[in-house]
Amino acid sequence: MEAAELWVGFVGAGRMAGGLVRGLLQAGKVPASNVLASAPSDKNLDAWRELGCRTTHCNLEVVHRSTLVFLATKPHVLPGVLEEIRPAVGSHHIVVSLVAGVTIQTLQRLLPPSTKVLRIMPNLPCVVQAGAMVFSRGSNAGDAESALLQNLLSSCGLCEEVPESYIDIHTGLSGSGVAYVYLFAEALAEGAVKMGMPGALASRIAAQTLLVRCGQDAAGDGGAPGQAEGGRLHARGYHDLRPAPAGEGSAPGHRHGCRGGGHQPGV
Ligand SMILES: NC(=O)c1ccc[n+]([C@@H]2O[C@H](COP(=O)([O-])OP(=O)(O)OC[C@H]3O[C@@H](n4cnc5c(N)ncnc54)[C@H](OP(=O)(O)O)[C@@H]3O)[C@@H](O)[C@H]2O)c1
Numbered sequence: 001m002e003a004a005e006l007w008v009g010f011v012g013a014g015r016m017a018g019g020l021v022r023g024l025l026q027a028g029k030v031p032a033s034n035v036l037a038s039a040p041s042d043k044n045l046d047a048w049r050e051l052g053c054r055t056t057h058c059n060l061e062v063v064h065r066s067t068l069v070f071l072a073t074k075p076h077v078l079p080g081v082l083e084e085i086r087p088a089v090g091s092h093h094i095v096v097s098l099v100a101g102v103t104i105q106t107l108q109r110l111l112p113p114s115t116k117v118l119r120i121m122p123n124l125p126c127v128v129q130a131g132a133m134v135f136s137r138g139s140n141a142g143d144a145e146s147a148l149l150q151n152l153l154s155s156c157g158l159c160e161e162v163p164e165s166y167i168d169i170h171t172g173l174s175g176s177g178v179a180y181v182y183l184f185a186e187a188l189a190e191g192a193v194k195m196g197m198p199g200a201l202a203s204r205i206a207a208q209t210l211l212v213r214c215g216q217d218a219a220g221d222g223g224a225p226g227q228a229e230g231g232r233l234h235a236r237g238y239h240d241l242r243p244a245p246a247g248e249g250s251a252p253g254h255r256h257g258c259r260g261g262g263h264q265p266g267v
Contacts, residue, residue, distance in 0.1 A: 009066025013037040017072035019127030027155030063088040071097040082110040131157030136164040
């Protein structure tokens with residue numbers, strides 16, 4: 001399906017939906033005029049209108065006017081929303097939920113039986129198009145729907161289809177993982193401040209130090225360990241890039257596969 005033909009709806013227009021739509025628009029995957037978002041208030045919708053998207057307070061209107069419908073409300077709101085939109089959902093719709101903790105089985109139970117359902121788990125860096133997303137398809141969604149979603153959302157970062165059981169694992173790894181990275185960056189900056197560097201400069205340098213991108217090519221099976229196309233690094237890249245010569249000491253935190261030679265700092 002061509003981008004210009006695709007009508008994309010968002011039920012819920014908060015932070016995560018806003019991040020996804022920015023990626024789609026910036027990559028030219030879909031024209032802003034083909035995007036319609038709904039929310040009860042204008043709190044978030046103003047920003048969508050500034051992007052050129054259409055907005056409404058009516059969830060049913062989104063379903064009526066869209067082929068691809070993202071469900072992007074908070075989890076406790078979702079059952080009521082599904083009850084509301086259910087009569088308008090048809091077999092031509094592709095419904096993609098990014099609501100944490102709501103399984104494909106639940107979505108399929110609360111929507112008409114023939115609905116093509118997919119479940120995606122994004123993370124916050126999608127907002128700056130550096131996300132890590134996994135998704136799974138329901139029983140009525142086929143290769144075409146999967147390929148469409150992957151193509152669209154690759155504009156927001158890494159996007160991989162996985163068995164649904166990996167989605168909660170991903171939430172821990174990459175959803176919560178982002179918070180650990182922030183904590184780590186703060187700790188790095190605080191150390192520099194204690195040594196006398198101004199806080200703002202320390203924060204900028206700590207952030208820059210953490211600009212290590214684990215790209216699709218690197219993380220994939222075919223990627224060369226430690227280094228990949230475009231200079232992107234594998235998550236274990238440091239170990240592979242810097243094997244510790246005997247007697248020199250190994251990489252910080254290096255505990256795996258060490259058979260003598262250098263000592264391990266901090267161990
Ligand atoms: N944030 C993350 O890092 C993250 C990561 C992965 C998955 N998710 C999932 O993404 C979903 C949205 O999270 P978020 O952080 O984007 O939340 P959010 O910023 O609070 O956005 C929620 C949106 O839902 C709207 N809404 C509330 N009641 C509604 C209703 N009855 N019908 C239609 N829209 C309604 C809100 O309207 P108003 O604009 O009027 O308030 C708001 O636009 C959650 O289910 C979460 O599990 C979030």
